[in-house]
Amino acid sequence: MRGGIELREARVRYGPLEALHGVTLAAPAATVTVLLGRNGAGRTTALRALAGTVALTSGTVVRDGRDITRRPAHERAANGVCFVPDRRAVFSSLTVAENLRLSYPAGDFTRPLDAYPELRPLLHRRAGTLSGGEQRMLALTRALLPTVEVVLADEPTQGMSPAVAARTYALLAGLDACVVLAEQRLPPALREGAGRTAVVHELRRGAVVFSGEAGELAGELSSARTPYAPE
Numbered sequence: 001m002r003g004g005i006e007l008r009e010a011r012v013r014y015g016p017l018e019a020l021h022g023v024t025l026a027a028p029a030a031t032v033t034v035l036l037g038r039n040g041a042g043r044t045t046a047l048r049a050l051a052g053t054v055a056l057t058s059g060t061v062v063r064d065g066r067d068i069t070r071r072p073a074h075e076r077a078a079n080g081v082c083f084v085p086d087r088r089a090v091f092s093s094l095t096v097a098e099n100l101r102l103s104y105p106a107g108d109f110t111r112p113l114d115a116y117p118e119l120r121p122l123l124h125r126r127a128g129t130l131s132g133g134e135q136r137m138l139a140l141t142r143a144l145l146p147t148v149e150v151v152l153a154d155e156p157t158q159g160m161s162p163a164v165a166a167r168t169y170a171l172l173a174g175l176d177a178c179v180v181l182a183e184q185r186l187p188p189a190l191r192e193g194a195g196r197t198a199v200v201h202e203l204r205r206g207a208v209v210f211s212g213e214a215g216e217l218a219g220e221l222s223s224a225r226t227p228y229a230p231e
Contacts, residue, residue: 003064004028004178005050005081005150010059012045019045022059023208025201027150027180032173032190034214035182037203043182044086044154046203050180051083051152052076063150080149082142084156086182089139092128096138099127103142112141115171118164132159140168143175151175154182165189173198190214 006026012019020042027033027050035043048054050061052073061069068076077083090099096119100109113120116137122130127138136159143151151172157165169189172179181187190198191214198214210217 003149004031005061005063005180007046007049008060008062010046010049010061011057012049012054013057018057019206020049021206023203023206025208025211027178028199029178031197031199032169032179032181033199033201034186034190035180035201035203036184036186036217038184040205041203042206043203045206046201047083047152047154047180047182048085050150051081053083053085080147082145082148082151082177084139084143084151084153086154086158090127090130090135093126095124095126096130097123099138100141103145111144115144116141116164133157133161133164134159136160137164137168140171143172143177148175148177150178150180152180155184156181157187186214186217191217 004027008024010020010023023042023046025035025046035046037043045054049056052061052071056069060067073083091102100112101107104112118134119137122134127135130138136156140153140156142148143153153172156172157168160168165187166189169187172181186200200210200212200214200217201208202210202217
């Protein structure tokens with residue numbers, strides 16, 4: 001099993017606004033880690049800080065015990081970090097096949113198409129014409145590469161049908177990689193168990209307010225008012 005990744009006392013500013021206020025969180029290797037929170041809570045910023053697409057104002061990013069804070073995003077990607085953002089995750093002007101070929105240059109699409117057979121009849125379609133869920137499937141095929149050691153995915157199942165979403169969580173949970181997901185709500189597939197320990201870090205207003213196993217959070221939400229209830 002590959003090593004984990006973490007933030008230590010991480011602060012991120014967007015101009016005068018501080019989005020992360022000294023956040024410390026760990027994504028261990030043998031887990032699926034969920035960064036949970038509403039829009040504006042800081043979960044996406046934390047994920048981007050791990051990926052290197054936003055710079056820390058202070059603090060560190062640590063991978064396998066090594067400080068990688070100063071390593072740019074492209075270098076992290078070359079060393080096994082796969083980042084799937086919530087928007088613009090595919091090359092819209094390229095076909096599905098051309099997008100796949102960027103990740104699978106040998107042209108063997110067996111693994112991604114076995115994972116998402118829905119893409120097979122769409123190989124000659126431009127990625128920008130796909131539905132939101134189909135684009136998420138295409139983007140997530142990058143996480144299936146054997147060289148990927150850390151998967152960072154922002155709302156990976158957005159736009160997918162419930163059946164495909166459940167398959168996606170099972171797929172991510174089965175990877176030999178450290179998997180970190182940013183979600184607004186705890187996915188039922190992870191709350192009920194997906195074959196691996198699921199760790200949750202709940203963020204509110206740029207700070208971590210809960211860290212623990214998914215079952216602990218599910219218990220809290222069932223016995224108290226949930227912050228994700230409709231308002």
